[in-house]
Amino acid sequence: MPAPCAWHDRGVTLQDSPFLRACRRLPVDRTPVWYMRQAGRSLPEYRRVRADVPMLEACARPDMIVEITMQPVRRHGVDAAIYFSDIVVPLKAIGLDLDIKSGVGPVVADPIRDADGIKRLRELEPDDVSFVTEAVGTLVGELGPTPLIGFAGAPFTLASYLIEGGPSKNHERTKALMYGEPELWNDLMRRLSVITLEFLKVQVAAGAGAVQLFDSWVGALSAEDYRASVLPHTAWIFERLGELDVPRIHFGVGTGELLSLLSEAGADVVGVDWRVPLDKAAQRVQPATALQGNLDPAALFAPWEVVAERARDVLTRGRAAEGHIFNLGHGVLPNTDPDMLTRLTEFVHEESQT
Numbered sequence: 094m095p096a097p098c099a100w101h102d103r104g105v106t107l108q109d110s111p112f113l114r115a116c117r118r119l120p121v122d123r124t125p126v127w128y129m130r131q132a133g134r135s136l137p138e139y140r141r142v143r144a145d146v147p148m149l150e151a152c153a154r155p156d157m158i159v160e161i162t163m164q165p166v167r168r169h170g171v172d173a174a175i176y177f178s179d180i181v182v183p184l185k186a187i188g189l190d191l192d193i194k195s196g197v198g199p200v201v202a203d204p205i206r207d208a209d210g211i212k213r214l215r216e217l218e219p220d221d222v223s224f225v226t227e228a229v230g231t232l233v234g235e236l237g238p239t240p241l242i243g244f245a246g247a248p249f250t251l252a253s254y255l256i257e258g259g260p261s262k263n264h265e266r267t268k269a270l271m272y273g274e275p276e277l278w279n280d281l282m283r284r285l286s287v288i289t290l291e292f293l294k295v296q297v298a299a300g301a302g303a304v305q306l307f308d309s310w311v312g313a314l315s316a317e318d319y320r321a322s323v324l325p326h327t328a329w330i331f332e333r334l335g336e337l338d339v340p341r342i343h344f345g346v347g348t349g350e351l352l353s354l355l356s357e358a359g360a361d362v363v364g365v366d367w368r369v370p371l372d373k374a375a376q377r378v379q380p381a382t383a384l385q386g387n388l389d390p391a392a393l394f395a396p397w398e399v400v401a402e403r404a405r406d407v408l409t410r411g412r413a414a415e416g417h418i419f420n421l422g423h424g425v426l427p428n429t430d431p432d433m434l435t436r437l438t439e440f441v442h443e444e445s446q447t
């Protein structure tokens with residue numbers, strides 16, 4: 094098992110870390126790697142600590158957040174930690190009645206579908222999430238020169254959960270509101286943007302070294318609808334995050350047709366799913382944008398030789414980008430063999446060493 098921060102001993106500081114350097118498009122002596130959902134169900138140590146604790150309770154307990162966030166850093170020797178939470182945590186913190194159902198995902202008791210419902214979305218105060226401040230403070234102390242990535246769900250993905258009441262395949266009610274009642278839609282998106290920005294600011298104020306905005310479901314939209322109904326809101330968030338001087342990552346699934354617009358929203362790094370090769374993605378994003386991705390998470394179920402070959406291909410294509418952070422094209426699948434991830438981390442480091 095690799096040491097938690099192999100380059101710690103060499104006197105490397107946080108700002109010199111390969112992850113933060115790659116986000117800023119500076120030269121690195123090896124490609125940094127971390128994995129979306131690196132903490133969580135793929136790890137037996139996660140399943141042990143979570144055995145008797147419901148998900149949303151775990152997300153509000155600093156001791157659990159710290160332990161779970163550290164687990165993949167210790168085990169895999171990845172170049173960044175991601176704050177353990179869920180995209181619905183800030184919504185729970187402002188008092189919405191929602192839960193996370195095992196095997197389903199977030200479920201909202203009373204979906205938001207009209208002006209009265211939207212009014213229930215009050216602003217988030219730092220005191221609503223004091224457990225975040227406490228957990229991040231402890232984590233940055235433990236992590237030393239390994240950066241902590243803060244994250245939040247983006248307004249469109251959050252809106253879809255709130256309107257549909259849970260995960261949705263077609264987002265029909267969400268699109269009906271977006272197409273049919275643009276004023277209500279914009280009010281909802283504005284309120285969610287304010288909550289999202291505040292949640293990210295709390296994490297950065299407590300010491301997070303980068304932030305990632307997950308717009309996991311935005312690939313359900315056409316480019317035109319994205320531009321008209323989502324882009325202005327995410328651009329507003331990224332503009333304000335720009336004042337905090339930490340790298341901003343923007344990720345969505347199924348966004349091949351949206352990559353240039355996603356990048357227009359203003360992130361420093363665009364996360365790419367496994368459907369678009371990184372050399373193609375590099376041509377679609379704005380200049381001065383780094384890329385993150387994009388090995389197919391399902392490839393980790395194939396024999397190691399296949400994984401290695403595909404990882405090498407991702408690294409080769411990633412050289413077309415102005416900066417590259419190795420990751421999967423979406424989150425680690427729950428049944429992934431964690432040894433595969435440790436081996437992959439070592440492989441990426443060795444293959445990319447200059």
Ligand SMILES: O=C(O)CCc1c2[nH]c(c1CC(=O)O)Cc1[nH]c(c(CC(=O)O)c1CCC(=O)O)Cc1[nH]c(c(CC(=O)O)c1CCC(=O)O)Cc1[nH]c(c(CCC(=O)O)c1CC(=O)O)C2
Binds near residue numbers: 130180195260
């Ligand atoms: O399958 C289930 O039981 C529900 C899973 C689910 C959750 N939130 C959800 C979903 C929908 C989905 O991902 O499809 C809803 C959810 N959570 C998240 C996203 C963004 C994304 O993955 O695209 C989404 C939306 C994605 C979608 O719905 O497709 C983000 C998330 N959840 C989580 C984290 C934190 C982390 O992994 O450290 C993170 C972000 C950071 C990261 O990628 O690392 C944590 C989380 N949320 C959740 C779980 C499972 C709960 C458990 O251990 O009992 C877990 C832990 C795990 O993934 O093993 C609940």
